[in-house]
Amino acid sequence: MLIKSAEFVCSNTHVDKLPDPTLPEYAFIGRSNVGKSSLINALTNKKGLAKTSQKPGKTQLINHFIINDTWYLVDLPGYGYAQTSKKNRSEWEKFIRKYLLSRENLQCIFVLIDSRLEPQKIDLDFCCWLGEKGLPFMLIFTKADKQSIVKSDQNMAKFKRALLKWFEEVPTRFLTSSEEKVGLDPILEKIDAINLDFMVPPVS
Numbered sequence: 001m002l003i004k005s006a007e008f009v010c011s012n013t014h015v016d017k018l019p020d021p022t023l024p025e026y027a028f029i030g031r032s033n034v035g036k037s038s039l040i041n042a043l044t045n046k047k048g049l050a051k052t053s054q055k056p057g058k059t060q061l062i063n064h065f066i067i068n069d070t071w072y073l074v075d076l077p078g079y080g081y082a083q084t085s086k087k088n089r090s091e092w093e094k095f096i097r098k099y100l101l102s103r104e105n106l107q108c109i110f111v112l113i114d115s116r117l118e119p120q121k122i123d124l125d126f127c128c129w130l131g132e133k134g135l136p137f138m139l140i141f142t143k144a145d146k147q148s149i150v151k152s153d154q155n156m157a158k159f160k161r162a163l164l165k166w167f168e169e170v171p172t173r174f175l176t177s178s179e180e181k182v183g184l185d186p187i188l189e190k191i192d193a194i195n196l197d198f199m200v201p202p203v204s
């Protein structure tokens with residue numbers, strides 16, 4: 001898919017203020033600092049579209065971007081940010097989980113995983129929660145440029161094995177580097193294919 005336009009639409013903490021759910025939507029979620037915002041910028045080839053930072057906890061809101069005037073990419077705050085207070089963490093839980101559970105045009109949740117790390121409980125727990133709720137998700141392993149392909153493959157295989165304890169099938173997986181713009185086309189192709197099947201949800 002060719003990205004012809006990518007524009008910021010709005011930032012929200014309230015699910016009832018989100019754009020009308022008339023276009024297919026894809027959300028990026030994962031641990032703080034895993035590279036969600038960087039990946040949005042790499043996919044759209046627009047540096048600075050989503051705000052990135054070396055420090056975790058940069059993205060705090062539900063940020064909508066409209067792509068080619070036909071679908072939404074959503075940048076979400078990260079989970080597992082140690083510096084956040086308990087109260088903030090439970091606020092995150094509430095509004096992100098509410099968003100994920102109630103957004104009827106949400107076609108797929110892309111869960112980002114740091115390819116340098118062994119499977120982390122927090123990521124596995126989150127995937128299990130998505131599975132329990134029946135929410136469609138795929139895995140995007142990030143920061144592949146930071147180590148050898150062998151190491152990335154090993155960590156991806158370990159993650160797959162860990163998920164197979166709970167899931168019968170492992171979700172689709174992608175290995176990417178936003179820094180080196182690697183592994184991006186397969187994600188856009190997948191989104192393109194899902195967009196073709198999108199039907200406007202009935203008004204509730």
Ligand code: GTP
Pocket residue numbers: 031032033034035036037038039051052053054055056057058059060076077078079142143144145146176177178179180
């Ligand atoms: P929060 O908004 O805090 O949850 O973080 P985030 O997941 O949006 O991460 P962000 O995109 O802000 O990136 C965090 C840091 O990782 C930044 O310093 C990025 O430059 C770096 N980073 C992101 N992706 C890559 C990558 O593919 N390769 C390398 N080397 N660094 C990356």
Ligand code: MG
Pocket residue numbers: 036037038051052058059075076
């Ligand atoms: Mg971010």
